[in-house]
Amino acid sequence: MKKVLIALDYDPSAQKIAKTGFSFAKTMKAEITLLHVLVNTQDYKLAEHVKVMGFAGRLDISEELSGKTSGLKELSQQFLDKSKLYLGDNRIQTLLVEGDCAEAILNAANQISADVIVMGSHSRKWFENTTMGSVTEKVLQNTTIPVLIIPTKKQSKS
Template identity: 25%
Template sequence: MKKIIVPTDFSEYAEYALEVAASIAKKEKAQILLFHMIGVSRAFFTENKYQEYAEAVYYMKLARKKFDELLARSYMKGIETECVVQNYKAFSELNDVAKEKEADLIVMGSHGAGKILSMFVGSNTEKVVRHSDLPVLVVKDRIKNFEMNGVVFACDFEQESIHAYRRAMKFFAPFKSKVHLLHVNLPGESFRDTSQIEEKVRGFLLNAEGSEKRMGAVNYWNDYTTEQGIYTFSGRVNADLIAVLTHGRKGLAHFFMGSLAEDMANRSGWPVITFKMD
């Protein structure tokens, strides 16, 4: 890992994300890119009126001051950092910034109640995660010594998930994470017996890795909802992190906006990392 992007509005929740990013950066000797949008009217930059120009300069100086305050934090010591202040741009285009900067990870802050920090409210959050080809790590509490020793990776083991699964396993490998693969079995029409699930998982692993060696790392959990199964199992194994796959353009409305991942962000006591499916 070479570079981590941390979007910030300078809130305490954004700083929680920065502290986690710093922990990862130190272990991986990675650079942090602090990214802030000032949202100033374009007229401030294009018109010659003194007052408007002065206000634009004020916002820029204020952002720089806040950057300096963050960089002075003890947890940022020894980390190579680049600060970017940019006028308003669609958050869906943050993926373009990540590609331009050759980043490997985006770390975002979130309110404890599940509401993303103010700069990422509502559809903007959805756009960031939906359009990001990078893993997106969402943090909502202060974690002084962030670890990824134990990861619960919830997966449906459908063939369309294979590429995202490979990316996730590659991501966790340098951290030597113990990845608990999890299949939540639900009642109703989607219910499958043990032999059916094992057959599905075996086929998935053979296609994804050419081997069944991870069969022993797959856990099967019966519950009434997927999210409750993930929470309960994560508590049982004392997980540091929950990993889920997103469907990008096809299904990210289910993430942070009324379904599985929003419920996870609202109720879970764990940070959540997403990997986009192709």
Template identity: 40%
Template structure:
């Protein structure tokens, strides 16, 4: 394994995904890239507690601020990367359907492994909306390492 892509969302549970994925990648001597996908800009208006040095925003969604929100997403992954303190760590922000964007970037970057978290959702939520993890697993040709995280 030479390249490990770590997908993170804007939730404090991503800290565990990033740290566990980073340790795994480094144990294999792999290059690491943190990927964040902007799929629904309304998430950025959510108020989450600070984690990995990143303070959440308290904004209302406004379609006119799309570019500003992309900059905030870039700042987010940059802040997470600086928290790790590895100057070789790469970051990327993509847009679109989350599962598709993860798979597309993993292929384009040449990832050997995708690391992502699995959130606890109710059976009804999984049935109605599915999960990003399921979307990735259904279509991937790249091995995926899942890190279970529980949303409290």
């Protein structure tokens, strides 16, 4: 395996996914590409600051960005750049794409000729306890590339 694609979003679990994928890729001496998929601006309307891997940004996208993606692209590229800095390897490539998450991940994997896709299993939907995230499920159903799924569900204390 020579190329690893690590798909990241703004969820705090991105740090675990990035660190695990990075370690996995380094063990194999593989090239690493960090991917973020820019989706509908409505999905970025959050009330709080996001802090993950050195990135701290407010994702409360107001009317001035509604329908525009230039500000979101800049913010998303900053997220990828901070993630790369956090991992401490200047050779890491970053890729920012727009579209449906699963399709964009699959297209990016093909574009860079990835040998493996690393992604998380979280879901923000009500069926979180019974299934992995719908994006992860869709990627698994539509790829022939191996997928390393990092479990990100919060562990309950026993």
